[in-house]
Amino acid sequence: MALPDHNNSIKKDNPYMTDFRGLELAQPILRAITDEGYTTPTPIQLKSIPALLKGRDLLGVAQTGTGKTAAFALPLLHRLADNPGAARRGQPRALILAPTRELAGQINDSFTSYGRYLRLRSTVVFGGTAVRPQIRALNQGVHVLVATPGRLLDLMNQGHVRLDGIETFILDEADRMLDMGFLPDVKRITAALPARRQTLLFSATMPKTIEKLADSLLSDPERVEIAPAASTV
Numbered sequence: 001m002a003l004p005d006h007n008n009s010i011k012k013d014n015p016y017m018t019d020f021r022g023l024e025l026a027q028p029i030l031r032a033i034t035d036e037g038y039t040t041p042t043p044i045q046l047k048s049i050p051a052l053l054k055g056r057d058l059l060g061v062a063q064t065g066t067g068k069t070a071a072f073a074l075p076l077l078h079r080l081a082d083n084p085g086a087a088r089r090g091q092p093r094a095l096i097l098a099p100t101r102e103l104a105g106q107i108n109d110s111f112t113s114y115g116r117y118l119r120l121r122s123t124v125v126f127g128g129t130a131v132r133p134q135i136r137a138l139n140q141g142v143h144v145l146v147a148t149p150g151r152l153l154d155l156m157n158q159g160h161v162r163l164d165g166i167e168t169f170i171l172d173e174a175d176r177m178l179d180m181g182f183l184p185d186v187k188r189i190t191a192a193l194p195a196r197r198q199t200l201l202f203s204a205t206m207p208k209t210i211e212k213l214a215d216s217l218l219s220d221p222e223r224v225e226i227a228p229a230a231s232t233v
Helices: 027-035 043-053 068-082 101-114 132-139 149-157 174-179 183-191 208-217
Strands: 058-061 094-097 122-125 144-147 168-171 198-203 222-225
Touching (some): 027 101, 043 058, 043 222, 058 068, 068 094, 068 101, 068 168, 068 198, 094 183, 101 144, 122 132, 122 149, 132 149, 144 149, 149 183, 174 183, 174 208, 183 208, 198 208
Parallel strands (some): 058 198, 058 222, 094 144, 094 168, 122 144
């Protein structure tokens, strides 16, 4: 079974496609995805994971349903597991920015699932809900923070989150960020990131504004473009 994006599996029978064991992921990660019943990477996972394990920046043109969440979550967990360190209070090492609370929650669920055998902490912060539990989770220390832009900026302004220790930054569904008017927030957040980092940008479409944003954020990126899965008419 191919590893889905938020439980949307893609059924592809490709005899040339390797299984996850061929991608050199850490054994605890392979064990977790085996528990889920997944053996075959989707095309975006197959193309992205090797480059991301090498530390490359990545520009992904892909929609939800192509498996992109696992494409960035698995190599990120692998790199953190290689050098876990203690979770630091309010200082995550990886930041995933998503446009909606629903997507942010789904991404964090994926990290929890794929990282179940690792000593890594992740949490999610978004607006429209009580902030105190989110602050408590940050104060306990996190390796991976999934966030929506508005709530993240609020927590940064209140001093609950610092981004100067970010090693990997992932901007998911960048075109939706733009459509929802989050581009100024995204720019404020990226301005607080360290210059030396791994950066991934995913977008279903690539209008000029997103191309310009990608140029400003990415350094010699690997470009992966995946057509949406065909649907039966």
